[in-house]
Amino acid sequence: xxxxxxxxxxxxxxxxxxxxxxxxxxxxxxxxxxxxxxxxxxxxxxxxxxxxxxxxxxxxxxxxxxxxxxxxxxxxxxxxxxxxxxxxxxxxxxxxxxxxxxxxxxxxxxxxxxxxxxxxxxxxxxxxxxxxxxxxxxxxxxxxxxxxxxxxxxxxxxxxxxxxxxxxxxxxxxxxxxxxxxxxxxxxxxxxxxxxxxxxxxxxxxxxxxxxxxxxxxxxxxxxxx
Numbered sequence: 001x002x003x004x005x006x007x008x009x010x011x012x013x014x015x016x017x018x019x020x021x022x023x024x025x026x027x028x029x030x031x032x033x034x035x036x037x038x039x040x041x042x043x044x045x046x047x048x049x050x051x052x053x054x055x056x057x058x059x060x061x062x063x064x065x066x067x068x069x070x071x072x073x074x075x076x077x078x079x080x081x082x083x084x085x086x087x088x089x090x091x092x093x094x095x096x097x098x099x100x101x102x103x104x105x106x107x108x109x110x111x112x113x114x115x116x117x118x119x120x121x122x123x124x125x126x127x128x129x130x131x132x133x134x135x136x137x138x139x140x141x142x143x144x145x146x147x148x149x150x151x152x153x154x155x156x157x158x159x160x161x162x163x164x165x166x167x168x169x170x171x172x173x174x175x176x177x178x179x180x181x182x183x184x185x186x187x188x189x190x191x192x193x194x195x196x197x198x199x200x201x202x203x204x205x206x207x208x209x210x211x212x213x214x215x216x217x218x219x220x221x222x223x224x225x226x
Contacts, residue, residue, distance in 0.1 A: 001018060001020065001059065001186050001187050001188045002016045002018050002020055002022045002059075002185070002186045003016065003017045003018050003184070003185050003186075003204070004016055004017070004024065004183075004184045005017065005037070005038060005039075005182070005183055005204050006032075006035060006038075006039060006040050006041040006181060006182050006183070006184070007035075007038040007039045008032055008039065008041075009032050009039060010032065012025065012026045012027075012030075013025055013026065014026065014041060014049070017204075020059060022051055022059065022060075024049045024050065024051055024167070025049065025050055025051075026041065026047065026048075026049050027047065027048050027049070027050060027169075028043075028044060028046040028047030028048060029044035029045075029046060029047050030042055030043055030044060030047040033180060035071070035180060035182035035183075036071040036073075036128050036182045036183060036203065037071075037182060037183055037203030037204065037205065037206075038182075038203075038205070039182075040071075040073075040180040040181060040182035041180060041181055041182070042179070042180040043168055043176070043177060043178060043179060043180065043181075044178060045076075045078045045079070045176050045177075045178050046174075046176060047168065047176065048166055048167060048168035048169030048176065049166065049167040049168065050164050050165070050166045050167075050169075051164055051165040051166070058160075060088055060165040060186070061088070061091060061158070061160045061161075062091075062092075062135070062158055062188055063156050063157040063158060064135075064136075064137035064156035064157055064158075065134075065135060065136055065137055065156075065188060065189050065190045066092070066134070066135050066186070066187065066188055066189075066190070067132065067133070067134045067135075067185070067186070067187040067189065067190055067191040067196075068086055068094060068131075068132065068133050068134075068184075068185075068186055069130070069131070069132040069183075069184065069185045069186075069187075069191065069196055069199060069200070070130070070131060070132075070181055070182065070183060070184035070185070071128055071129070071130050071131075071181065071182040071183050071200075072085070072096075072128070072129060072130075072131055072179065072180070072181050072182075073126065073127060073128045073129070073179045073180045073181075074096065074103050074123075074125055074126075074177055074178075074179040075125055075126055075177075075178045075179040076125065076177065076178045076179070077096065077097075077098040077103065077175075077176075077177050077178075078176060078177065078178060079174070079175075079176070080170075080172075080173070080174075080175040081097060081098040082095050082096065082097045082098065082170065082175055083095070083096055083168050083169070083170050083175040083176055083177045084096075084166070084168070084169075084170035084171075084175065085166075085167045085168050085177075085181070086165060086166065086167055086186070087165075087166050087167075087170055087171075088161070088163050088164070088165050088166070089161060089163035089164075089171060090110055090159055090161040090163055091109075091110055091158055091159050091160065091161055091163065092107075092108060092109045092110065092135075092158065093107075093108045093170065094106075094107050094108075094131070094133055095107070095108060095170070096177065099122055101122065101124065101125070102122040102123050102124045102125055103122070103123055103125070104118075104119060104120050104121060104122055104123070105118075105119045105131065105133075105142060105144075106118050106119075107119070107133040107140055107142050107150075109135055109140055109154055109158055110158060110159040111154060111155060111156060111157065111158055111159065112159060115140065115152065115154040116152070117133070117140040117141070117142055117150050117151070117152035117154075118150060118152075119142040119144060119149040119150045120149075120150075121144055121149045123144060123145075128182075129144060129145055130143075130144070130145050130146060130196075130200040131143070131144060132191070132196045132200075134190040134191055134196075135154065135156070135158075135190060136190035137155065137156045137190075138153065138154070138155065139151050139152060139153055139154060140152045140154050141190075143193065143196055145200070146193070146196060146197040146200050146201070148193060167181065183199070183203055183204055185199060
C-alpha cells in the first residue's frame with residue numbers, strides 16, 4: 001500500500017515509493033542519519049511525521065486487515081512514558097512504552113472499543129530493532145525482530161475517523177521519542193511471518209534484488225499493488 005525507505009538526505013518530506021504517492025511531512029527538529037539500510041530519519045524530542053489529512057486519508061483506514069512494519073532505534077521516550085507509531089486517533093495505535101532499560105509495546109485496534117495486544121518483551125534503547133503488527137480480521141499479532149511475541153483475538157471491522165496518520169506525537173499532551181526509523185511498509189493485508197522476516201532481513205534494495213520475476217520494473221509493479 002505504502003512504502004517509505006527514509007533514504008532522503010535533506011528536506012522535510014519523505015517519499016512514498018508506491019503508486020499511492022503518500023509523501024509524509026516532517027514536523028519539528030529532525031535529521032537524516034545512517035540507517036539500518038541506507039539512510040534513516042532521526043527524531044528529536046518534539047519531532048513527528050504526519051500525512052496530510054486533506055489527501056486520501058481513507059487509505060490509512062482499514063476494515064479487516066492491515067500490517068505495519070519498520071525498523072526503529074529508540075534512544076529515549078519523552079516527555080511522557082509512551083508514544084504512538086503509527087497512530088490514527090480512534091482507529092489504531094502501536095504504543096511504545098518506557099521501561100528503565102528499554103521499551104515494550106501495546107498494539108491497539110478500535111472495533112467499537114479498544115482491543116489491546118501486549119508484547120511485554122523488552123528491547124534495549126539505542127539499538128535497531130524490527131517491529132511489525134498485523135491484523136487479519138481475527139487476530140492482532142505483534143512481531144519483534146521477526147519473532148511473534150503475542151497474538152490476541154479481535155474482530156473487524158475497525159472504526160473509521162477523520163484523524164491524520166502519524167508517526168510519534170500521540171494524543172494527550174504530546175508524546176514523543178528520540179531516535180530513528182527506517183524501511184517502513186504499510187499494507188492493507190495481513191503479512192505472514194515469512195514476508196515480515198524477508199523485508200526485515202534484506203531491506204528494500206535486497207528485497208528487490210531477489211524478488212521472484214527478477215526484473216526491476218516488474219518488481220516495482222508488484223510492490224505498487226500492495
